[in-house]
Amino acid sequence: MTPSHRPAPFLLAALCLAVLVAVGLLPSGPARAQNLFAPVILVNDSAITRYELQQRARMLTLFRAPGDPAQLAREQLIEERIKLEVANGMGISLSEDALRTGIEEFAGRAGMNAEQLIAALAQSGVSEQSLIDFVRAGVTWREVTAARFAGRVSVSQEEIDRATRALSGGASVRVLLSEIVLPVTSVEDAEDKQRLAARIATANSEGAFARFAHQHSAAPTAGRGGRLGWQAVSDLPQALRQVALGLAPGEVSEPLPVEGGLALIYMRDIREGAVPKPEYSAIEYASYYIPGGRSEQALSHAAGVRARVDTCDDLYGVAQDQPPEVLDRVSKAPEDIPADIAAELALLDPGESSTRLTRSNGQTLMFLMLCGRTPKLDDEQPSIENLTNFIRNQRIQSLADGYLQQLLAEARIVEP
Numbered sequence: 001m002t003p004s005h006r007p008a009p010f011l012l013a014a015l016c017l018a019v020l021v022a023v024g025l026l027p028s029g030p031a032r033a034q035n036l037f038a039p040v041i042l043v044n045d046s047a048i049t050r051y052e053l054q055q056r057a058r059m060l061t062l063f064r065a066p067g068d069p070a071q072l073a074r075e076q077l078i079e080e081r082i083k084l085e086v087a088n089g090m091g092i093s094l095s096e097d098a099l100r101t102g103i104e105e106f107a108g109r110a111g112m113n114a115e116q117l118i119a120a121l122a123q124s125g126v127s128e129q130s131l132i133d134f135v136r137a138g139v140t141w142r143e144v145t146a147a148r149f150a151g152r153v154s155v156s157q158e159e160i161d162r163a164t165r166a167l168s169g170g171a172s173v174r175v176l177l178s179e180i181v182l183p184v185t186s187v188e189d190a191e192d193k194q195r196l197a198a199r200i201a202t203a204n205s206e207g208a209f210a211r212f213a214h215q216h217s218a219a220p221t222a223g224r225g226g227r228l229g230w231q232a233v234s235d236l237p238q239a240l241r242q243v244a245l246g247l248a249p250g251e252v253s254e255p256l257p258v259e260g261g262l263a264l265i266y267m268r269d270i271r272e273g274a275v276p277k278p279e280y281s282a283i284e285y286a287s288y289y290i291p292g293g294r295s296e297q298a299l300s301h302a303a304g305v306r307a308r309v310d311t312c313d314d315l316y317g318v319a320q321d322q323p324p325e326v327l328d329r330v331s332k333a334p335e336d337i338p339a340d341i342a343a344e345l346a347l348l349d350p351g352e353s354s355t356r357l358t359r360s361n362g363q364t365l366m367f368l369m370l371c372g373r374t375p376k377l378d379d380e381q382p383s384i385e386n387l388t389n390f391i392r393n394q395r396i397q398s399l400a401d402g403y404l405q406q407l408l409a410e411a412r413i414v415e416p
Contacts, residue, residue, distance in 0.1 A: 036050050037049050037050070038050065040053065041074070041414070041415050042412070042413070043082060043411060043412070043413055044081070044082070044412050045085075046081040046084075046085065048074075048078070048081065052077060052130070053070070053074060053077065055126055055130040056076060056130065056134070057070045057073040058124065059121065059130060067188075067191040067194065068188060068191055071191050072191065078413060079408065080133075080141075082411055083137055083141040083144065084137060084140060086144055086407065087141070090144060092144055093140075094136055094140050094143070098139060099136055099139065100114065102135045102138070103131065103132070106135055106138075117131070141400075144400075145397075145399070145403075148399075148403070149396045149400060150392075153392055153395045153399070155391045155392050155395075160391070173232065173234075174230045174231060174233070174270070175267065175269070175270050176228070176229075176269040176271075177231070177244065177265050177266065177267060177268065178206065178221070178227050178265065178268060179213070179219055179226045179228060179263060179264070179265050180200060180222075180226050180263065180264045180266075181218045181219040181261055181262075181263050182197060182218065182262045182263070184260065184261045184262065193262055194255070194262070197262050198255070198401065198405065200212045201252050201253075201254060201402075202252075202401065202405050205250070206225075206266065209225070209226065209252060209266040210225025212226075227268075233245060240265075243265070243394075244265065245391070246394040246395070247265070247394070248267065249268060249269055250267065251266070251267050251395070252398065253394075254397060280375055281333065282334075282374040283331070283332060283333075283334055283342075283370075283372075283373050283374070284330070284331040284371035284372050284374075285312075285329070285330065285337075285341070285368060286315050286329040286330075286369045287328045287367070287368055288318065288327050288366075288367040288369070289326050289364050289367075290364065290366075290367060291364055291365075292364075292365060293363050293365055294365060295365075299365070302355045305367055306353055306367075310351055311350075312351075315329070329371070340357055341357065341368065344356060344368055345370050348370040349370065350371060350372045350373070351370070352370055353368060353370075354367075354368045354369075355367055
């Protein structure tokens with residue numbers, strides 16, 4: 001029989017023990033070595049060892065995470081076991097490239113690359129594998145929540161337009177909110193309040209949120225269930241505007257750090273008031289050219305086009321197999337649009353059309369359709385794409401948090 005070149009199990013254990021003693025993670029001694037890798041928490045069918053708890057607590061201390069590192073390590077590792085169990089059940093696994101990208105992304109938040117972060121943690125006794133496990137769980141859960149909830153979350157054009165107008169000062173958007181403020185008096189208290197805030201964030205009705213407010217809120221509104229009156233979005237603090245506009249009626253925000261505690265808001269209702277004359281950075285429109293000017297035949301053709309299209313995109317089907325010059329779709333700054341076209345567009349909403357203009361000395365009828373208008377935003381305001389992603393991600397996160405709380409309630413968690 002060919003001798004095996006794999007080290008015997010006792011040799012591997014001895015090597016591991018020697019390394020651990022060398023970096024000061026535990027004192028020498030067989031009893032301590034045996035206990036270090038023994039399960040101390042069982043989550044369904046998965047074990048968490050004392051070594052993992054020590055590593056995570058040390059890493060959280062280095063990251064200056066708020067609260068008790070040992071307690072937070074315990075909570076994180078339990079949640080991560082559940083998250084990975086769900087991922088396995090859905091057939092979701094992280095590729096090495098995705099994992100490496102996740103580590104680079106995480107390191108970038110600290111102004112480092114992956115190698116620098118790994119080296120910095122190693123100097124303080126945190127292994128590369130502990131960092132990998134931490135990042136793997138986070139990125140995998142992001143994949144799980146996207147797969148499970150992204151298809152259920154939609155952001156309507158009306159919501160995007162309303163949020164954009166509100167942030168740009170182009171509309172008087174008012175919100176009806178309820179609030180809860182949880183005071184944090186100490187590092188130890190912070191952990192309890194974080195857990196309470198996570199429970200409040202799963203409130204699925206105004207009544208449930210109000211009960212939490214009565215019991216726990218330190219705000220003056222606690223006696224009336226946290227209810228605030230109508231207020232303009234523009235009157236809210238800058239950091240709260242996007243959060244409020246990202247909520248649909250009946251939704252609760254993520255816990256928000258405030259001076260001396262945490263705050264949560266519940267969206268009861270939202271209304272848009274009178275809209276002042278807006279300013280636009282660009283106006284997109286399409287022109288479909290029909291020969292015959294304002295003849296009965298040309299106007300009949302235009303009426304047929306109108307019956308077939310709802311958006312500018314539909315005009316591509318109308319112009320199919322025709323010369324490319326019959327359809328012109330452009331996006332221009334208002335000052336660059338010809339005066340007669342600008343006057344017509346001012347009368348239209350997106351998707352509406354006009355046949356009052358002609359070209360070629362009246363020989364060509366212009367079927368003019370407004371595609372959309374882009375509000376002018378201040379440099380400090382988010383782009384429309386970022387605002388859309390913010391609203392969508394906030395809703396996915398809310399669903400994911402509720403789902404995780406359900407999984408935690410159903411899990412078998414045993415501490416031998």
